[in-house]
Amino acid sequence: MKFLLTSGGIMNKSIHDALVGMLGKPIADCNALCIPTAMYGHPWVGPGVKAWEFISGKEENPMVNLGWKSVGVLELTALPSIDENRWKPLIQETDVLLVSGGDALYLCHWMRQSGMADLLLSLNAVYVGMSAGSMVMAPNIGEYFVGWTPPDGSDVTLGLVDFSIFPHLDHEMLPGNTLAAAQRWASGMRGPAYAMDDQTAIKVIDGVVEVVSEGHWKLFKP
Known part of the structure; x- marks a missing residue:
């Protein structure tokens, strides 16, 4: 599987071009599945109107509204209650997974509970994450980002990449997400850690x- 891990979605031409290159064909020829699950675990974005905005492509962060051939919804919390033969073929045939922001630990929990985590590396699809949808691929997220608490109480995530992510660097709506805060966060991480703004993936x-960036970012090495 190929990963495009963004902070704010497909926010500029450089990230858009990177996505098209990873797909190997035009977006208009690709079938997508969007995964809103992370939103339900975060008090700012779901459930409710924000989840609908993501699924319908009405939000400001370009993901679902890029002009895909088709877009379906894959809700991870529903998968354990239905036969896997109804959803596994759908995932295996799709070109791209569009994974929303929200709470990374909530998303990680349902990635595992649904069986999705076990499938990811075997898929041919491009995985496009936004914020928590990107952070969930890291080994862990750090105490700074712990909101929803998983049953084991840890901040461990899927570990499908070997670095961690501090998203939304210097975002106007998140005054605490400064470079200094990112540096403190990185000092507690076990491996390489990237702080990046919404113009970076x-x-x-x-x-x-x-x-891939038209903004600013910083790599903190252990």
Whole structure:
């Protein structure tokens, strides 16, 4: 699987071009599945109107509204209650997974409970994460980002990439997300850690990491 891990979605031409390159064909020829699950675990974004805005492509962060051939909804919390033959083929045939922001630990929990976590690396699809949808791929998220608490009480996430992510650097709606705060956060992480603004994404193909940015970012090494 190829990963495009964004802070704020497909926010500029550089990130858009990176996505098209990873897909290997025009967006208009690609079938997408959007995953809103992370939103339900975060008090700012779900459930309710924000989840609908993401699914319908009405939100300001470009993800669902890029002109896909088709878009479906994959709700991870529902998957354990239905036969896997009804949803596994759908995932295996899709071109791209669009994973919303919200709460990374809530998303991680349902990735595991649904069986999705076990499938990800075997898929041919491009995984496009936004905020928590990107952070969930890291080994852990750090205490700074713990909101919803999982049953084991830890901040451990899927670990499908070997670095952690501090999103929304210097965002006007998040005054605490400063470079100084990111540096304090990074000092408690176990491996490489990226702080990045909404004009930045990280592309990972076969373990090779590339930063795509028209904004600002910083890599903190352990």
